[in-house]
Amino acid sequence: MLLSIFTLSEYKSRLQKTKEKMGDEGIDVLLVTDPANINYLSGYNAWSYYTHQLLIVIIDESEPIWVGRGIDESAARYTTWLKNHNIISYSDDYVQSTIKHPMDFVTDLLMEKNQSNRTIAMEYDAYFFTGQNYIILTNNLPNATFKNATNLINWIRIIKSEQEIEYIRRAANIISHTMNAAIEKINAGVRKCDVVADIYQSQISGTEQYGGDYPAFPPLLPSGNKTSACHLTWTDEKFNEGDPVILELAGCHNRYHSPLARTLVIGKPTKEMETLAEVVIEGINEALAAVKPGVTCEEVEMVWRESIKKRGFEKESRIGYSIGLNYPPDWGEHTASLRPGDKTIIQPNMTFHMIPGIWLDDYGIEISESFVVTETGIEILANVERKLFVKESLVY
């Protein structure tokens, strides 16, 4: 039982909110498979979600039950606040077997605990809730009623506690110095993998006061015409004179993220690139200024949309999303998005990554900020100049 990260009362309050939502939706039993949601309710933190694991929240029981692989039981004992009898593991012959499936174990457990004829909800579209999980659970429990609870807990996560915000601020501090160091290092003739090696070094060593955790995305740094492909990782090729380079990185601390993107050019930017950067910066500045409690996500996006429209640009994809606690493959929370149609009302202690890039056919510009919503506006998290960085090229 490790309570150095959050207090027991914080975990209990999260559980209480979850049970209230379950009550509202008529859910008796919630099967939680999203690793971030498991962590949020129980504290569980280990790289074990490559085998099936879940948390069972029963509305009339005081603690959730952690279910996972035998060799991960001790990780559950070390990282959660749960009593030992609520940490239950399956034997290793269930692992990646074609004969036995961990969800068979789970349904046996639900029957044993007399939960098999209740209303059971599952996170149908969460990353580690597979089709096979769905098939086995519904087949094995013919007397249960099933509901979809995708993102039920994610919507509770959207409002952060002071302690969570403190961890996000630490992550921001880490990413500020990491981003500045990466921009300093990138130049023509330098291998991309060597830049990324230094980025990781900085992300993980953190500061003298606190270390960094692994972010949910690896560093993204497309360059040259590949800046139009924003999710490419790196190679061992060298950067070239004239390359635009996009860096999208996050700091991470206790699994809380603060992402940040910047664009730089090695050598002299073209006139079009300079103009595009101006458009993006003007757009993000205006959109950031529009964020305050009471406005909706789509209203914020509209400010960006109008801003770039004046300059003749349009962009289809969303310009931001809620961030916080997470595991690979995503640091986004899958709740509020800054995009048309999203009527989520912005409230204090929400945290967002606003990343309004524009990608043309052969290059793109991304300049982003993560922020906390305050009572009156926002607190920008990182501290890196908001501009198109230009690297004087070196003779090499």
Next chain:
Amino acid sequence: MLLSIFTLSEYKSRLQKTKEKMGDEGIDVLLVTDPANINYLSGYNAWSYYTHQLLIVIIDESEPIWVGRGIDESAARYTTWLKNHNIISYSDDYVQSTIKHPMDFVTDLLMEKNQSNRTIAMEYDAYFFTGQNYIILTNNLPNATFKNATNLINWIRIIKSEQEIEYIRRAANIISHTMNAAIEKINAGVRKCDVVADIYQSQISGTEQYGGDYPAFPPLLPSGNKTSACHLTWTDEKFNEGDPVILELAGCHNRYHSPLARTLVIGKPTKEMETLAEVVIEGINEALAAVKPGVTCEEVEMVWRESIKKRGFEKESRIGYSIGLNYPPDWGEHTASLRPGDKTIIQPNMTFHMIPGIWLDDYGIEISESFVVTETGIEILANVERKLFVKESLVY
């Protein structure tokens, strides 16, 4: 179209083998969602699997179809061998929406291509094939017959080409120097996050000839009594005098892995720890010596089991698994496991990670090797002494 990693004929041969298996199992259309399987058939490589994406393999079409998010289309153009008309994307309002789901887009596409009344197989238990995917696909295509094709492609991946083995050897070279440097760095008073920062630096910078890629696991390094919890990541705490430390790491190159585990003790190991290390080393040595073409996976595990039994130990979990191409959260291939009941016959050009740790209640020892099966036995991949490392403790 990037063919610097594998030749077009290698991709076509992989596709051909997939179609043969599909034919054997009566499958007309295979929906591939496992990111490693997508990469294996098409070359696609980007950090975009946090939104739904898939590859559609139609048995009587010459190329698969890549389907993903609009902003990832250019990544598909850069990294796959597919013609542009086989790269099809959905608009951004499908992303993490509660109204529209990418599988609606996929079923529309299957109908448009007259595939909606055929036998369609999906990877029911693959990581990014969600319950929601299953529900939508089966509901939207009432005239199709559905089959489970979990691991169909994984079983093709189990035999590696020479080029794949070359990449795994490079990954092994990277992990050899990374592991030695990490062992050198760990000592009482050193923060764990600083050791991990150096591990990442070394994993990613690779060698002068080639760089490293992000491994599918972050570095695992439980210490002290937490060595009994093998999947814990790190904190910013310092190592202590007397701590046992387990390091489980991999080198990665072009997404191919070579994992390796070693255990060290800071200061003088206890007699029990020394004995446990001897037992593990004797066991792994005997099990490695038993691997050659023609023996089964369970026969190899039995050699380990008998070896440790002589010394009074038993271990329930599997002692190894097939490795190769992969993405987080797993570098294992989900096919052959070295464990009782696995009758897979070992063949040349298979690659395994044999990791026969023993975890007691309050500490554990892991000493592993990755290897390639040759015509007559094995080639050990990494080059790190197979022993319990003992760190002379420093005054600090």
